[in-house]
Amino acid sequence: MMDFLLEPLAYEFFRNSLLASLMVGALCGLIGVYIVLRGMSYIGHGLSHAAFGGAVVGFTLGLNFYVGAGAMGLLAAVLINQVAKGGKIKSDAAIGIVTTAFFALGIAIISRVRTFTQSFEAALFGNILGVTSEDLTVIALVTAFTMVTVFLMYKPLLFSTFDNEAARVFGIKTGVVQLMFSFILTLAIIASMNIVGVTMIAATLVIPAITARMLTDSFSRMIIYSTLIGAVMGVVGMYLSYIFNAASGATIVLFGASLFCLVLLFNYIKERFILHEHIHRHGDVIHSHPHGPRHEQHDEADREESGQSRP
Amino acid sequence: MDAAVRLRDVSVGYERKVIFSRLSLEIPAGQFAGIVGPTGSGKTTLLKTILGTQPVFSGDVRLLGLPVDKLPPGSIGYVPQLESVDWSFPVTVEQVILMGLYTNKGIWPWSTRQERNKVHDLADRLGIHDCLHHHIVNISGGQRQRAFLARALINNPKLLVLDEPTAGVDIKTQHDVLHLLGDLNQEGITILLTTHDLNAVASHLPWVICFNKGLVAQGKPRDIFTNGILTKTYGGDIVIVEHGDHFLIASGTPLHLAEKEK
Structure with missing residues (x-):
């Protein structure tokens, strides 16, 4: 078993890819929590398409991949915010218009200029062989920057995600928080593009977060679980990509989807066969927790609520 | 002493649609007031204007003597509609x-x-x-x-603003919440809330503001809850039943009587 795991590590390209997918998985897992809870699951899909268009435009202008993708990705994020600001156009429609237009620009240029020396296939589908030392540096910097930003902005980010209007009334600068979040989201998407691919980013962002949500009711635990699930998804997905010689983005997402189904099944069984047997009511609140010698704490709380004395 | 809330000639709307224009309203510090009005009358927009989350076309909004964006954080307490959570x-x-x-x-x-x-x-x-x-x-x-x-x-906070705190809870909880707010008001907190429950306002609040795309009237519930003012605020028939110190407000003719009249 150990040989099986260690064998691919002999190759430098695999070590690079594994490190990159570990960081990208954790990064997407972390950012994904805010995306899912803000109801913006489609934003990753949209922004990655806009960044792809930017990368193509950048390439035709002789710019670095990250410069073109970054500029267009940020521009798209700002435009989406502005278009959706008035409230007349909802953010999902704004994402659809802005990012598809940018993606279309990239596709139009590719079809018009047929003399590209660079393949954009890696950016579209993810490529295990394509991780360069430049990619690794960018991913490491973006992951570190994002983690520090989320750490420092934990409270305002949480409050504005939960209740943006109340956060504003309480004195949180929600405009700055939103802008900063768009910035780190765009950076995360651009850093992840070559590993998971434009077409798979949305799932990489969403799967760890919703899986974590099903495992906990605590926000801080959800952040930790989602980051860890993302990292595990990246590493296992990358091994599967090597084993089956398939696109890394696809194997990462497929493994994540399997994990999600497993947790869904576990929750269903827990609810159907364990919690269902313990449903009881106290006043207008429905409780579901086991009773008995191992659950004295719950029993005591129930007795207090119902005004009964200890037997 | 500065008023807790002071609006002068305030016009507010969305894009080109004006919700209310040239509204002037003053709520003194220490007041416990309820804003009532029909759905779509602009109550929530008024609340948002006071809270500083709704941009104004023109006019001046001051809370505790200061423009909203100059208030120290935490000066206002806000309870949103529970339905929006x-x-x-x-x-x-x-x-x-x-x-x-x-x-x-x-x-x-x-x-x-x-x-x-x-x-x-x-x-x-x-x-x-x-x-x-x-x-x-x-x-x-x-x-x-x-x-x-x-x-x-x-x-x-010195000012507490609540959006529909009586919505979606049973009558006992409603009573408890309003009593709790009354106690907080006794401690010196200015309280402003919106509600659809006229009877709760009549029995618990000392001050009521009738609002429908503008200020219709404001004063003590006994003075304000008259057939004329409520009809002007809501349109249609409003019936007020008095019983000693209490009074009950109901909408127009009951359906079965209306049928008979036909």
Whole structure:
């Protein structure tokens, strides 16, 4: 078993890819929590398409991949915010218009200029062989920057995600928080593009977060679980990509989807066969927790609520 | 003494649609007032204007003598409509209350012992201490209202604004919440709320503001809840039944009597 795991590590390209997918998985897992809870699951899909268009435009202008993708990705994020600001156009429609237009620009240029020396296939589908030392540096910097930003902005980010209007009334600068979040989201998407691919980013962002949500009711635990699930998804997905010689983005997402189904099944069984047997009511609140010698704490709380004395 | 809320010639709307124009309204410090009016009358827009979250076309809005954006953080306590809350959000009651302190300086993501003690003391006072560690979906309607009230009170605000605090809760909880607000008002907090429940206003609040795309009337419930003013505010027939010191407000002719009249 150990040989099986260690064998691919002999190759430098695999070590690079594994490190990159570990960081990208954790990064997407972390950012994904805010995306899912803000109801913006489609934003990753949209922004990655806009960044792809930017990368193509950048390439035709002789710019670095990250410069073109970054500029267009940020521009798209700002435009989406502005278009959706008035409230007349909802953010999902704004994402659809802005990012598809940018993606279309990239596709139009590719079809018009047929003399590209660079393949954009890696950016579209993810490529295990394509991780360069430049990619690794960018991913490491973006992951570190994002983690520090989320750490420092934990409270305002949480409050504005939960209740943006109340956060504003309480004195949180929600405009700055939103802008900063768009910035780190765009950076995360651009850093992840070559590993998971434009077409798979949305799932990489969403799967760890919703899986974590099903495992906990605590926000801080959800952040930790989602980051860890993302990292595990990246590493296992990358091994599967090597084993089956398939696109890394696809194997990462497929493994994540399997994990999600497993947790869904576990929750269903827990609810159907364990919690269902313990449903009881106290006043207008429905409780579901086991009773008995191992659950004295719950029993005591129930007795207090119902005004009964200890037997 | 500065008024708690002062609007002068304020016009507000969305894009080109004006909701209300040239509104002047003053609520003195220490008042406990309820804004009533039909659906779509602009009550929530008025509340948002006061809170500074709704841009104004023209006019001047001042709270506690200052423009809203110049107020120190935590000067206003705000309780949103419970219907607007995402109840599946992964937070406990304690975390919701702690959010009220998130504007305090400090970069660490965790709360201090002092902050947690403050939350526990307030939760004790509002009778929700036992559910502090419960997820927000697992508590009753009354406890939810108290949890958000605790968040609004955690900074000891001078002005408390509540959007429909009597909506979606049973009559007993409604009574308890309004009594609690009355006690807070006795301690010196200016309270402003919106509601659809005229009877709750009539029996619990000392001041009422009738609003329908503009100020219709304001005063003590006994003076304001007249057939003329309520008809002007809501349109249609309003019946007021008096019983000693109490009075009950109902909408026009009951359906079965209306049928008979036909």
